[in-house]
Amino acid sequence: MEEIKKRVRKFRDDREWSQFHTPENLAKAISIEAGELLEHFLWNNNYDKEAVGEELADVMVYCLHMADSLGVNIEDIIEKKMDKNEKKYPVEKARGTSKKYTEL
Numbered sequence: 001m002e003e004i005k006k007r008v009r010k011f012r013d014d015r016e017w018s019q020f021h022t023p024e025n026l027a028k029a030i031s032i033e034a035g036e037l038l039e040h041f042l043w044n045n046n047y048d049k050e051a052v053g054e055e056l057a058d059v060m061v062y063c064l065h066m067a068d069s070l071g072v073n074i075e076d077i078i079e080k081k082m083d084k085n086e087k088k089y090p091v092e093k094a095r096g097t098s099k100k101y102t103e104l
Helices: 002-014 023-039 049-070 074-088
Strands: none
Touching (some): 002 049
16 A cells, blocks of 8 residues: 555656645545546446446545645544444444444
8 A cells, every 4th residue: 555655646746736735626626536436327337347446546546645635644544433433333233234323
């Protein structure tokens, strides 16, 4: 993962794009790319795996940029969120159901 992060940052830095990577702009970019990902599933579930993978990569790259912009460690924020999720969705209540934690 560290090599991927370095490559993504180098790509950005070589082009001097950090100046455009404000949290607001990155949030917009993540949303736009997520919409493009979702578009592949519009009307049916017949999708091109390669094209979907490219859109997913775009979302993830912008998420890496957002973490940099905010000065947060991706692993730390994911660990913290997983701790919260494990409390909200205990296995004995959440297994096999898609109910929201407020309904468990």
